[in-house]
Amino acid sequence: MSQDFLPINGTDYVELYVGNAKQSALYYQYAFGYELIAYAGPETGIKDRASYVLKQGKIRLVLTSPIFPEGPIAEHIQKHGDGVKVLALWVEDAEKSWYETTSRGAASAIEPHIISDKFGEAKVASIHTYGDTIHTFVERKNYSGIFLPGYQPRKSHYTPEPIGLMYIDHCVGNVELGEMNRWVDFYETVMGFKLLITFDDEDISTEYSALMSKVVSNGNGFIKFPINEPAAGKKKSQIEEYLDFYRGPGVQHMAIATDDIIHTVTELRKRGVEFLEVPQSYYVDLLDRVGKIDEDLQPLKDLNILVDRDEEGYLLQIFTKPVQDRPTLFFEIIQRKGAKSFGKGNFKALFEAIEREQELRGNL
Ligand code: FE2
16 A cells, blocks of 8 residues: 555644634634633734634644735735635645645745744644635744744633534545636645545536535545535526636635534524525435435524435535625534535535525525
């Protein structure tokens, strides 16, 4: 068996460029139960930006805004709106990760370098992936500070209870028509990932919307990246709508794992997070479709949580509406009970729900 040339310990952090990081940080604390742990900005010697680091379970979100209208962060926001800039990967050797991937054809975004403060040093390096998104390799074995050098601990006096978000299960990219296989090839060749699953438009087309999707995963399976491209339908596919409004490829959704989806979604709804709704008819023959499940049907129905089964078990999932005014990034909440798949049985019901939203936006 060939050696994994890019061992990855897990997701290190996800950084979003947003129009107003101070307010976004409060939204993710208040609505999603994240805790503010660190900050970098003018008060800490970083003159051109403000970054808030939020944590829940193993998840770290970094929310960054520019202080001035010039520069790459402002340009990113001008073009894409709020969105994911960095999918950071935790590695043992950032320089080797950068070397192995760039020597296989990845475009370098930031060359390997050391950042340090009194808590030690971290090594980081970045490569480009789809659109303006980058992967940053983070080597932190010689660092003991709160997040990364340059950040200072920061607490909020307002700390809502966490809601059971544990880790990032998968992170989905939308790319242009005809580009999916190129990016699957990128993850296979450049990053050593393996193709896990393919969905074609037979699996997931509705009357209007269709997409093709392939899921790639790294050696230990901790990182899963589904890649979507639009497929021809009668009207505009949800992926095309995303590409139009994001002005190009980017992260469509992050799926976050919980081990008590009923509790998590009850809390999210209470705090004002909006979800896609499937019709109540979805639940009429649900148990015939998925068989016996541990949960009572009524709370799933009340909360609009979806269920799907594969050969290995079942999963429960639900999708938020976009979390900014552009119909771009959204979140999935997922609880796996043995199933390793992605909820294929729910695609039709979900896509019809998305199409109702697209129709309301006038984009169908
Ligand atoms: Fe997903």
